[in-house]
Amino acid sequence: MSQKHPFIATCPKGLEQLLASEIAALGAEVGRESVGSISFVSDVATAYRVCLWSRLANRVLLVLTEYRGENADAIYDGVKAIEWSEHFSATSKITIDFNGQSDEIRNTHFGALKSKDAIVDYFLAKGEKRPSIDKDNPDVRINVRLRKGYITIAIDLSGESLHRRAYRTSGAMAPLKENLAAALLLRADWPGMASRGGGLIDPMCGSGTLLIEAAMMAMQIAPGLLRSRWGFLGWLGHDQNAWKQLLEEAQTLRANSMARDWPEIRGYDANGKVVAQAEENIDNAGLGRFVKVSRRELAQLAMPTHRTLPEGLLITNPPYGERLGEQAELLHLYRHLGQAMTAHFMGWQAAIFTGNPDLGKRMGVRSYKQYQLLNGTIPAKLLLFNINADAVVIERDQASKQQDKSAVSDVQLTAGGQMFANRLRKNIKRLSKWKNKNDIECYRVYDADMPEYSVAVDCYGSAVHIAEYMAPVTISEEDAERRLREVIEAVSQVFSVSAGNIAIKERRRQRGKDQYQRQAPRNSFMELKEGQAKVLVNLFDYLDTGLFLDHRPVRLDIAARAKGKRFLNLFSYTGVASVQAGVGGARFTTSVDMSKTYLQWARRNLSLNGLSEDRHRTEHADCRRWLKSCEDQYDLILLDPPTFSNSKRMDDVLDTQRDHSELINDAMRCLAPDGLLIFSTNKRDFSLDDTVGLDYKIEDKTRWSLDEDFSRGGKPIHHCWYIEHK
Template sequence: MPQFIATCAKDLEYLLVDELKSLQIDNPKEGLSQVKFESDWAGAYRVLMWSRVASRLFYPIATFEAKDDDMLYQQASLIDWLQHIPSGGCFLVNSQSFRSKLSHTQYISQRIKDAIVDYFADNDEKRPDVEFHEPDVVIHCRVKRDKVTLSIDLAGQALHRRGYRITGGSAPIKENLAAALLIRAGWSAEPQGVIYDPMCGSGTFLLEAALMAYDIAPGLHREHNGLARWQQFNAPLWQQIVDEAKARAEQGLNKSGVTIIGSDINPRAVRNAQMNCALLSLEEKIKVFIGGIDQVEQLALPIEPEEKGLIIVNPPYSERLGEFEEVKALYTQLGQLLKSQFVGWRASVLSPDKAFGHALGVRAKKIYKFNNGSIPCELLNLSIEEKQFVQRVSYNQVETDFKEKLTDQALQLCHRLEKNRQKLKKYLNSENISCYRIYDADLPDYNAAIDVYGDKLHIQEYRPPKNIDEKLALRRLKDIERVAAGVFQIPRNQVYLKQRQKQKGDWQYQTQHTNNDAHANDFLVEEAGRQFIVNLSDFLDTGLFLDHRKTRQLIAEQAKGHKLLNLFCYTASISVYAATAGATSTTNVDLSNTYLDWAKRNFNKNHINLQKHQFIREDCVQWLAEAVKLDEKFDVIFLDPPTFSNSKRMIEHFDVQRSHPVLIEQCLQLLNKDGILYFSNNFQKFEMMVESSERIQVKEITSQTVTPDFARRSLHRCWQITYKSDAV
């Protein structure tokens, strides 16, 4: 009997085996993401029509070894292609390669195409053309360990295309995966009663549930039949399969006792779902409403109070770690809905992260792992019963018993935070410091810095090592959040995480603006009697560099009665110190309007008259060159450039290691003979290239500017540069 290969998503092989057996396929054998079986053509046609789980169905026509493109071409040329492709017809070759010398799939397809076209020419037949849209025949080539299998793709397209999806959401779940998850949820075993999707999007779960409930073949409405122009297509046999499917659908649609309901907060998604239902003439069988999960009670769903059923839902989520908290809050809200309005029901919830599942607050009875595209996920099967509910501390509540739930590793972190807090207590109290660093990657498993800003915490993740799994790193970061909030006995909504996120080849911090008011997340902190505006959520940095606490004090003392130049001034905290200490003027230069506006607001908060102070938006490198020409002079200069910058507003990229000698020389030309230049940067591999000479004295003063809370890991290095008294 002919042999066939049905492919499927990873982890769904056993479901596909069971489905094939239900379609009267004997002895199917599962492999990785595929199931092989033998069958007559009637059986193969049934699989094409009725498989809800399979991705594609292949009919192998040749198997051979090919270690190079010549061998591939020669072997492909031996096949009688006239048995498969009509003379003058069209075809398409798709290829895959695994651990083989032939690895370029596009080139593999090209060589097979050449063999096919040359075969027709050698046999004086009209040459077939390559066609990407609905070709007569689709050839599939799979190369694994140099072994080539050429097959006819019998459907000519992916089997998840049922013919009902005209429009979908931004990331609709594939139809065959939705069907598989419905089977895992128990819908196929007894497709009757109520099924409800409160975040239905374009309605994939609803439609697949209806196809199951009303015995409608998933292939019945498929628009393109890839079999039809294959030379070995048995049209009468296929028509027999089609007629049988139509008869079953007509009978199935008379079935009662099934209620299929969906709702979504997005009106456009609801409209798309309704259109998709109409394409299958199921608009009377599936009811879709507009409303968020916080509005379900007001939707007047057609469910009797005593009715119980199945809720299945795929909450929207993102691969971006920066949206973690927003997604987690959504799962928490979903859990609250289930526990308040659907007690006695079953629920199946998709989750891409264990933390999201935990946020539901309901213990899972069964968990199935699967991949939604490239994203590893879990299907959580829940029984919505009070005994399964988990009581969790709200994010706006203090967790007093947090230690009881910590792992051994997290408990070590807790002890380290308590130890650091006790060690710094005397220093913080004596200096009246409310903003400081409490932890800086002290333990290798918890690679982050924790800073205290009054009654709030700021946690900043360092780049995880490449050998650390992304999800493991994320779980550890969540441990840090929980432990830090517990040690300081503050609600977790007062803890701000800066997480790394993957973006086109690099990791960056996710900026989250959640309010149209640009300053909605600002708040005030106090340092040495001065007030500073801080924002822990919207920017990479917070507005106040805590490691420069001593530097600010040092410069304030030197600037009294003098003119200060603050280059790369950021939010100008140095200048606030200087101005309040009696500096006659400050000149603040930065390329960012945002930071200069922030600096002015810092000055206003400290009641400083802005008339004596300049705020200049310009590239500091360019400004310095112009200032030298104008022979500007200053008594104290603070030069604290970034490590690197490639702003579009700069003439060229800035690199502190390469550029600092020129910058320092330009600053010296602006410095009065008895003035002081302070040069600082936070490049960890920095090498100072400016040395003392007959003209200047260069002295590293890093140890004088490092405070106890940064003693373990100094973030900056600092130099004091002055003219020698006898220099000309």
């Protein structure tokens, strides 16, 4: 019967129970469980099996001695007392890993130095040479641990950490360690799903660690099979025959697995360089036939159509705040992920490993189980989901809706208020067929149709936005306030909307340069739809809402034209045109604006639609200066400058009437030979410079670009031209 020895297997904190079960399944006798480690007893061959087959352990340590002690003398005496010549020769290269501290031993370097001195003195006392120290490529790695008044001395049989499987030669930003990835898969019951023929998809796969670990787990490939260096190979107690037999068994199992068909395992990432890294790692693991990755935005996440997969696991480690910016932007990425789960993966399981667990609560899907773990030093949670109708969270229940209805104004309308309400109803009826046919959520209902009520009324889903125009000097302040009050009461009744869902932007002559009075910020963003895109609007906190309704046809045309195109959005505002281009399949987009607030808003809109910053860049810059230095070419450009701007961040004043010719010329320099520049302006009395038409092919699209809600008589609310190279 083979001699049994005490061993310790270390692991990341939180994986102890999983590791204990794994070690028991590999044939060892499991003992005490501590934070980050499991003790076990076995023969050397079983310890080798743990080294080769453990998906969770960091190191396997052969315990030589354990005794009480806390100071430097105790370490020195205990280390020197071991018969080191039974484990390695005086000519061996060694290194010492020291862990722990006490009142006397404050740093690991000092503890390692005392341990090294003891080993050197042991060999010198025997009249032999002193062993050399090699931290990078030692023959034997010695582990000394000081914890709770005990000193443990061991030989590290694993060598370097077992999480290094030798398939990852390059990694994407902040990759998961392989043993942590394996733990996530085990917690999500991937082996059970794989045994039933289920598939696996990682929509943000990074360097492919989850995919590779999933494949090796499903195919029963030993995780250590690719490694060539092991700590026990330089150990004098090494049993070469036992190791050779284990290695041959694992290689035979792998060869048999490679000849079979296995579950669908796919990964996607928006970053082309990261996808290339994942492909390289997959090829290094020899799994190119079984694991497929491709460049794809989260916006394109859907069930594969070439193969029916009634069961499977959607698993991913979404970006953390430090990688994609603020949590406010990540919120919308998580919401999009939750929406994609319920739209395309009903009946599947999902596992989301996140360093932002609060965002996991905003996905619109309720997790049934959570595990607290660490990703390196970052506290994180694994959220598990059954994707079914019962797990869908309805953020706003019927009771709150009823409460909103009860808050609708029941004030008796004045004669003027009734007249205004009648006009609203007439406009709503006129627009209803167009609105329903085109699935319009945000539109203009009224735009100063009657001179007495000089306001614009816009509908944003279930909310209404009222913008007051400057009243003529012939209208008293009292009359202006009375009429605005009548407008509010009429809107509340006609739309059955509470006053809290009506945003009011007032203009007053006597209030100086602050034409619009901004209320205390609510930070209240609404998610609405335009075409296939989702957009965020804020009706209360800013001068504008984040969505210029009159430019709807142009944005939808951009979406229709964008597939495979390079899109540039100048004076990009909240980036909705870039979102439309991205949803339409643009190769990439660039959004340039001088406002950090609007660029942050744009990034939120992009995240909401599953569009990553790898392919959809935002640039904080003065568009005019940026254009002058731009050396890239674009296939589709939107140039929509403000009528006038004198921002402190600009070198001079921008006047679109005066400067548009130069702007167009600079933009056309960046336009591909067969590209399209869309130029628009909201200056009502704008006149296009005749010289522009001499150099380029120009088509006036103003009337076309005004939908039914903006096609009333009089001067158009904006002008629009499509411009191409001749």
